[in-house]
Amino acid sequence: xxIEVKNLTHIYSEGMPYETVALTDISFEIDKGEFVGIIxxxxxxxxxxxxxLNGLIKPKSGxxxxxxxxxxxxxxxxxxxxxxIGLVFQYxxxxxxxxxxxxxxxxxxxxxxxxxxxxxxxxxEAIRLVGLSYDEIADRSPFELSGGQKRRVAIAGVIAMKPQxxxxxxxxxxxxxKAHGDILQMIERIHEVQQNSIILVSHNxxxxxxxxxxxxxxxxxxxxxxxxPAEVFRQSDLLESLGLGLPPATFMMRVxxxxxxxxxxxxxxxxxAEEELYRILTRGKN
Amino acid sequence: xxxxxxxxxxxxxxSWIHRLDARIKIIWTFVYIISLFLIQxxxxxxxxxxxxxxxxxxxxxxxxFILKGLKPIFLIIVFTFxxxxxxxxGTPLIEIGFLTITEEGLYNAAFMGTRLVLLIIGSxxxxxxxxxxxxxxxxxxxxxxxxxxxxxxxxxAMMMTIALRFIPTxxxxxxxxxxxxxxxxxxxxxxxILNRAKSLIPLLVPLFISAFRIAQDLxxxxxxxxxxxxxxxxxxxxxKLKKKDGAAVILMLLYLAVVISQAQGLFGRFI
Amino acid sequence: MNNMIRIDDLVFExxxxxxxxxxxxVNHVSxxxxxxxxxAIIxxxxxxxxxxxxxINALxxxxxxxxxxxxxxTADEDKLWDIRQTAGMVFQNPDNQLVxxxxxxxxxxxxxxxxxxPEEIRKRVDDSLYSVNMYEERKKAPHLLSGGQKQRIAIAGVIAMHPExxxxxxxxxxxxxHGxxxxxxxxxxLHREGITILLIxxxxxxxxxxxxxxxMDExxxxxxxxPAEVFGHAEEIxALSLDVPFAVDLVYRLRKRGVKIPESIIxxxxxxxxxVCKLK
Numbered sequence: 001x002x003i004e005v006k007n008l009t010h011i012y013s014e015g016m017p018y019e020t021v022a023l024t025d026i027s028f029e030i031d032k033g034e035f036v037g038i039i040x041x042x043x044x045x046x047x048x049x050x051x052x053l054n055g056l057i058k059p060k061s062g063x064x065x066x067x068x069x070x071x072x073x074x075x076x077x078x079x080x081x082x083x084x085i086g087l088v089f090q091y092x093x094x095x096x097x098x099x100x101x102x103x104x105x106x107x108x109x110x111x112x113x114x115x116x117x118x119x120x121x122x123x124x125e126a127i128r129l130v131g132l133s134y135d136e137i138a139d140r141s142p143f144e145l146s147g148g149q150k151r152r153v154a155i156a157g158v159i160a161m162k163p164q165x166x167x168x169x170x171x172x173x174x175x176x177x178k179a180h181g182d183i184l185q186m187i188e189r190i191h192e193v194q195q196n197s198i199i200l201v202s203h204n205x206x207x208x209x210x211x212x213x214x215x216x217x218x219x220x221x222x223x224x225x226x227x228x229p230a231e232v233f234r235q236s237d238l239l240e241s242l243g244l245g246l247p248p249a250t251f252m253m254r255v256x257x258x259x260x261x262x263x264x265x266x267x268x269x270x271x272x273a274e275e276e277l278y279r280i281l282t283r284g285k286n
Numbered sequence: 287x288x289x290x291x292x293x294x295x296x297x298x299x300x301s302w303i304h305r306l307d308a309r310i311k312i313i314w315t316f317v318y319i320i321s322l323f324l325i326q327x328x329x330x331x332x333x334x335x336x337x338x339x340x341x342x343x344x345x346x347x348x349x350x351f352i353l354k355g356l357k358p359i360f361l362i363i364v365f366t367f368x369x370x371x372x373x374x375x376g377t378p379l380i381e382i383g384f385l386t387i388t389e390e391g392l393y394n395a396a397f398m399g400t401r402l403v404l405l406i407i408g409s410x411x412x413x414x415x416x417x418x419x420x421x422x423x424x425x426x427x428x429x430x431x432x433x434x435x436x437x438x439x440x441x442x443a444m445m446m447t448i449a450l451r452f453i454p455t456x457x458x459x460x461x462x463x464x465x466x467x468x469x470x471x472x473x474x475x476x477x478x479i480l481n482r483a484k485s486l487i488p489l490l491v492p493l494f495i496s497a498f499r500i501a502q503d504l505x506x507x508x509x510x511x512x513x514x515x516x517x518x519x520x521x522x523x524x525x526k527l528k529k530k531d532g533a534a535v536i537l538m539l540l541y542l543a544v545v546i547s548q549a550q551g552l553f554g555r556f557i
Numbered sequence: 558m559n560n561m562i563r564i565d566d567l568v569f570e571x572x573x574x575x576x577x578x579x580x581x582x583v584n585h586v587s588x589x590x591x592x593x594x595x596x597a598i599i600x601x602x603x604x605x606x607x608x609x610x611x612x613i614n615a616l617x618x619x620x621x622x623x624x625x626x627x628x629x630x631t632a633d634e635d636k637l638w639d640i641r642q643t644a645g646m647v648f649q650n651p652d653n654q655l656v657x658x659x660x661x662x663x664x665x666x667x668x669x670x671x672x673x674x675p676e677e678i679r680k681r682v683d684d685s686l687y688s689v690n691m692y693e694e695r696k697k698a699p700h701l702l703s704g705g706q707k708q709r710i711a712i713a714g715v716i717a718m719h720p721e722x723x724x725x726x727x728x729x730x731x732x733x734x735h736g737x738x739x740x741x742x743x744x745x746x747l748h749r750e751g752i753t754i755l756l757i758x759x760x761x762x763x764x765x766x767x768x769x770x771x772x773m774d775e776x777x778x779x780x781x782x783x784p785a786e787v788f789g790h791a792e793e794i795x796a797l798s799l800d801v802p803f804a805v806d807l808v809y810r811l812r813k814r815g816v817k818i819p820e821s822i823i824x825x826x827x828x829x830x831x832x833v834c835k836l837k
Contacts, residue, residue, distance in 0.1 A: 042703065042733045056465050079471060087469040094459075095466040097491035107488065111471025143495070147602060157470060174649075174730045176601045176759050177800035203733050206803075243735055248803040248825065255829045261836060270803065274810045280836065281816050419659055451658040454700040503653035510614050510646040511714060512638050512670040522665035522678040 002197055003030040003053070003165065008062035010048055022048040024221045026062070030165070030197055030214070037208035037229070038201045040218030041243045046201050049218065050167050053199070055081040066165075083112055086163030090170045092154035096142040101127070101153050104142050108161040119160075126160035127153070129193060131186050148179035152186065159190055166190065167199040172207070184211070209233060209247035209268035217242065230266050249273040297414045303345040304415050307531045308424030314538050315412045321545040322401050322408075333544045334404055338411075345415045355410045356403065366402050370395035422446040427525055433516075440516025452500060456493070463492045561722045561753040562590040562613055562644070566622035569608050569776075582608040584776035585622070592721075595745075595754045597764035597784075600773035601798060606757050609773070610724050613755070614646045627721065642671060645715030649727040651707035652700075660702075660710055661686065661695040667718040678717075685713040689743050705736025712743055722753035730759060741766075761788075761802040765823045772797070785821040804828045 008026040023045050030036055040046050051057045053064060055071055055078055063070045071081050089095070098104035102123055109119035127134045130152040137145065142153050151171070159166065168187065172180040184207060191198050202208055208215060208229065215232040217225035219242045225232055233239070233250045246254065249272055253265045263280060267273050303311075318334075325331060342349065356363070376390030413421065426443030433439045464474065467488045474485055567586045570579040583605045590596055600606045611617040612624050615631040626644050629636040645667075648654045657663040661682050668678045686692040689709040699707055708728055715723055725744065729737040741763060748754045756767065764770050770787040772780040774797050780787045788794070791801050791809035801809070808822050822828050 041735065051465065054469050056468060078468075082469065082471050087466075089462065089466045089469070092466065094496060095463055095470075095488075095492050097488045107472075108470040111473070161471070177761075178601050178798035245734060252803070252807075252825050252828065255825065256832060259829060259833045261832060270806060270810070273807055274814075277807065277811060277832070278814055278816060281811070281818070281832070419657065419662065447657060451656060451699070454698070455652055458700070500653045503648065503650055504656070506611075506616060507646075507648055507654035507711075508656060508666075510616060510641060510648075511667040511718065512641050513666070514638070514670065518672045519669050520672050520675060520678065521669055522662070522675055522682060524675045 002032045002034075002067060004065040005029070005053075006063045006065070008049075008052060008064065009060045010052065010057065011060050014060070022221050023052070023059070026223050028216060028223060028226055030199070032164075033195060033197055035191060035198045035211055035213045036200070037212030037215045038199060038218060039203070039205065039208055039215060039244060040224075044218040044242075045221040046218050047169065048221075050087060050169060050199065050201060053165075053167060054085050054087040056087075079112060082108075082163075083161065084163060085165045085167065086158040086161055088155050088158050088166070088168045088171060090173055091151075092158075092171075093142075093147065093150035096150060096154055096157075099141060100139050101142050101145075102138040104153060105157045105160050108157050112161055122160040122162065123156075126156040129159060129186075129190055130156045131182065131189070132156070148175060148182065151175070151179075151183065155183075155186070159194065162194065163196060165197045165199065166194075167201075169201045170203065171200070172202070172204070187211070205233070205245055205247040206249070206269075209250065217244070229268050233268060234266065296417055297345075297347045297351060299346050299415070301344055301346045301415070302530065303341060305530070306534055307525055307527055308416050308420040309428055309525065310527075310531045310534050310538075311412055311416050312421070312424050312428060314534065315409055317538055317542055318408045319405060321542060322405055324545055324549040325401070326549055328397065328400075330545065330548045331400060331404070333541065333548065337541055338404065338408060341411065345411070347411070347414050352407055352410065352414065355414075356406060359406060363399055363402055367395045367399040370398045418450050419447065422450070423521075423523070423525060440519075444516075448504070452504075455500070456497065459496050460489070460493055463496075464489055559592050560589045560625075561592045561594075561627060562588070562755070563625040564588040564609075564613075564622070565625070567609070567612060567619050567624060568621045569605075569612060569617060570620045581776050583612065586773075586776070586778055587622075588771070588778065588781075590722075590753065590755060593748075593751055593753055594769060595748045595767045596756070596769045596771060597767035598755065598757045598771045598773060599759065599761070599764050599799060604773040605776040606773050607726055608776075610646070610726050610755065610757055613724055614644055615640050616646070638671070642718050643720055644722040644724055645718055645720035647708070647711050647715055647723065647725045647728050649730050651704045651711060651731060654711050655699045655707060655714075658698050658700075659695075660691065660697050660699060663699065663710060664695075664713045664717050667714055671718060681717045681719070682713075685717040688716060688746070689713045690739075703736060704732045705739040708732060708736065708740050709743055712740070712747075716747070720752065722755065723747065724755045724757075726757045727759060728756075729763065737763075761800050761805075762824075765802045765805075772799070784823050788823045789820040791820075 006027050008023055010023040012020045012022050026049065038046050048057060052059055059072055063072055066084055069076070096104050098107065105123045105126055106119045109122045124134050127138065132149065132152055142150060145153065155171065171187065172183050175183065187198065187200065188211065200208065200211065212229055215227060215229050216223060217232060224242060225235060225238065233246055236246055236254055239246065245251070247268050249267050249270055250265065252273060253263050253267050253276065256263045257265055261280065263276055267276055322334065325334070342352065371387055371391045372385050374388055374391035374394045376388035378386050379389055379392065380387045422443045426439050429437055429439035429442065472485060472488050474489070477485065565587055567583050568581065569583040570581050572579050586609065598606045598609070608617060612619060612631065613626060615637055618632055624631045626640045629640050631640055655663045656666050664682045664685055665678050668681050673681070683692065686695050689712050691706060691709050691713060694702060694706065699710060729740050732740065744754060744756065756763065758764055765784045765788065767784060770782065770784050771778055772787060772794065779797065780790055780793065788801055788805040791805050794801050802823055804825050804827065805823050807828065808818050808820060811818050818831065822831055
């Protein structure tokens with residue numbers, strides 16, 4: 001396995017009157033090349049967790065092993081962690097700062113200590129991978145681009161560092177439906193081309209159900225549930241009690257079942273729902 | 287967390303002092319500052335100390351909290367003390383090389399040092415016991431008579447209100463951008479001064495852009511809510527002076543009388 | 558005069574540095590919004606829906622054509638404050654539209670600008686905070702609230718001006734599902750109380766609950782009708798690279814495979830009812 005998180009605990013403002021426990025005894029594993037979805041209410045500890053994985057926050061106790069090396073150790077260089085794990089924050093377009101798209105995307109690779117030439121190669125590759133034309137935009141100011149394009153450039157800035165594990169915190173927040181779909185496709189493409197593990201934090205259950213191999217459900221700093229999307233979304237009562245919804249397809253099947261229609265409730269996507277409804281609606285005729 | 291930072295050092299409470307009209311507290315503070323400069327001798331500090339002690343006692347702000355406010359200006363106090371100690375001519379006490387400490391110098395140093403400490407404690411007390419938002423309202427009201435002479439009292443107050451509102455937002459934004467750039471390998475902590483200044487560019491550029499975006503959005507939202515400057519505006523919490531504000535004014539005059547009489551030398555004769 | 562808003566052949570153009578020809582953000586749009594109605598406007602980014610909204614609030618003025626709010630022409634400067642008071646506006650970013658560092662002072666901002674008497678402001682502020690379920694938080698600082706709560710404060714700030722119409726420009730775009738539900742509930746309550754609602758949104762499920770859906774593309778109105786009428790054109794909407802509600806998409810896919818299922822189904826509940834009815 002690639003990531004092993006053991007008994008991770010974190011407390012904010014320890015010893016102060018407003019001390020809050022942000023994470024309690026979190027343990028999970030992620031295999032190489034896995035696509036992991038993290039869901040949970042705002043304030044459930046998702047952001048704190050992913051910042052730990054990137055070394056931005058040090059845990060109170062517990063360990064994070066990446067390929068067997070504990071990154072919470074004192075002598076671990078931050079640069080080595082960042083080479084392995086890329087983190088794309090929410091609204092990443094707000095971190096663009098360079099004069100040109102090329103320079104902005106090169107920022108990360110250069111910080112890793114790559115030569116200018118190596119960095120340049122990676123920039124070209126990363127911009128293509130996020131679905132933009134290098135020749136058209138490389139020399140433009142990132143601030144002239146459209147919202148969706150800016151976000152792609154910002155994501156290119158992280159994948160140009162070629163992380164083996166790419167973490168994305170709500171990468172589609174605030175986008176229109178078209179840009180939303182484009183970004184999801186782009187993530188699938190990056191996953192395929194770079195052969196990396198992906199950790200996707202999202203409120204959109206439909207997206208998680210469609211893309212993830214494994215789902216982590218967070219609640220009040222604890223890991224409430226883990227499993228495949230089918231396993232997790234089967235627990236609709238538990239999810240509801242945590243203030244989380246179901247993917248629309250699963251939800252529809254659940255309602256149908258509760259009304260006495262015999263349908264499979266393990267359906268996660270619209271394609272699945274289509275097949276199932278096709279089956280039950282045309283059954284009489286065959 | 288960055289969002290827990292207290293602004294303007296306000297110490298939440300509901301004491302008699304906290305509930306006074308902000309305008310009275312601002313005027314009180316001014317009178318207090320002026321009074322410190324009227325005082326000629328150590329005896330004169332007695333009424334000041336008694337008053338200050340009473341105010342702090344009633345306000346319920348812990349002394350430790352107030353003294354903490356002296357820390358950042360500790361160097362200035364030491365500087366004032368040293369300059370006064372060495373630069374005053376008079377009867378020599380100790381000689382260190384070409385520097386001489388005189389009796390008068392030591393006296394002056396202690397006197398000036400005390401004045402500075404009292405000055406800072408007194409004025410920091412204003413922000414400790416007054417909500418920043420009330421302070422802004424108070425300043426607006428106090429400055430409004432000068433509005434006819436072209437002083438933009440309302441605009442100044444509105445700027446302060448907006449600053450108070452958006453400082454936490456911008457701090458959070460700074461924290462976010464900093465973390466995002468650190469995730470891209472940026473290093474804000476090591477290197478020489480030049481390198482460090484350079485490493486701030488990835489933080490400052492996005493921060494400026496954020497600030498401009500906020501300004502643009504906010505201006506639009508304010509316009510949509512019929513904002514057109516101070517001229518047609520009414521206020522929900524019109525500031526009305528209450529009985530206790532009157533009492534505070536009387537106490538202030540009493541304090542002023544004591545300090546002045548002391549400065550005139552009247553007070554000294556009684557002791 | 559049963560129209561809250563009348564838009565006559567509105568054109569709004571602006572110059573962009575890198576282009577010689579002016580951009581037509583809104584291109585010959587005519588619309589009437591009925592008093593007390595709930596209209597949703599959808600369209601991709603750059604379709605002109607936000608520009609349209611800002612023209613109604615007189616934040617932008619028409620390049621040609623005219624916009625009337627309750628009969629007032631937005632180009633009439635004397636009526637500017639009447640227009641903005643009548644048609645309040647809520648924006649996308651919950652952080653960037655609150656002025657004061659205390660919730661109740663922020664809600665008071667609008668009425669204060671209108672010159673309302675202090676006692677009346679107090680009453681309006683309390684009422685508005687109650688109606689968005691934020692009275693308990695009235696003394697708090699906005700930056701300590703959640704996105705959904707901040708957006709409810711922004712709505713309260715508009716309600717306190719006693720508007721007859723509220724225009725909401727993607728009010729839920731930056732919120733999590735929980736915040737989104739809170740805000741949508743408030744919007745529907747206000748509608749029930751008689752306020753005309755104009756909601757600009759990317760979320761098709763929100764649009765499906767309106768009385769009327771308008772789809773914009775490249776500055777023009779492409780579809781306009783009840784949700785059932787509009788979402789019946791699933792193929793056209795998808796061609797505009799927009800989403801349709803989940804149930805609409807499902808109906809569209811099933812119909813393509815020859816299943817006879819009415820196009821008027823737009824919600825999961827309706828879909829379930831139809832299937833239950835059909836199979837029992």
